[in-house]
Amino acid sequence: MVGRDEDGRHAAPVARDVDWSILMAHAQDGDRAAYHRLLQEITPYLRSLAARRHRDPSDVEDAVQDVLLTVHAIRQTYDPTRPFAPWLVAIANRRFIDRLRRQGRRREREVVLTAEHETFCEPETNLDEDRDRHELESMVDNLPPAQRYAIRLLKLREMSLKEAAVVSGMSVTSLKVNAHRALKRLKKMLVDRSAP
Structure with a gap:
């Protein structure tokens, strides 16, 4: 005998649902073997449910993992006197819908790249970058020693x-103060350099 889920589609066979209910009840009592067996048995079923909603096989697997993680996180909420499959299908449907909503939001923000978006490396661009790096290094070299050391450690070596x-060997406070003063001084040097 086969039950139906809330959408009217075929649900897990009733005999399997009873087995799953028993396994989950044992799992709630701390039986690891029963829990492991339950997860192994529901995974193909969840995969078939996920395949109805997702086309990409990697999305199907990710959706199954989402459901398994949720089942694990809320397994104590299952009532062993009730059928297991409807509880599982409700969780699965929520996870699948959440995943589809996230994908939809992500697609709304994505921009399809065209040939106009392509950029090519030009040697002149790299020359400007090298020149800017040398100028910045010379500015850092002109800072007082404590500020120079703080900038090199915190900003350049990250x-x-x-x-x-x-x-x-400096205190955290001293490093903060010296880095702040160095950044302020570097900003002033950059403004002075760009002034006519």
Whole structure:
């Protein structure tokens, strides 16, 4: 005998639903083997449900994993006196709908790239970048030693404040102050350089 889910489609066979209910009840009592068996048995069923909503096989697998994670997270909410399959299908439908909504929102924000969006590397562009890097390095070299050291550690080598404090022997507060002053001084140098 086969039951029907809320959409009127075929649900899990009743005998299998009873087995799943028993396995879930044992799993709620801490039986790991029963839980493992339950997850193995419901996975192909979830895969067939997901395939109805998703075309891409990777989306199907991701949707199945979402459902399995949700089942795991809320397994204690299952009432063993009730059928398991409708509980599972309700969770699956919610997860599938959530996934489809996320995909829809993502597609709305995506821009299809055309040939006009292509960029090609030009040697002149790289020359400007090298020149700018050399100018910035010379500006950093003109900073007072503590500020120069703070900028090199925190901004150029991208160390955390704690890492930079250990390497430099300076306190976190001193590093913050010196980095702030260095950035302020560099900004002024850049403004002065671009002024006519």
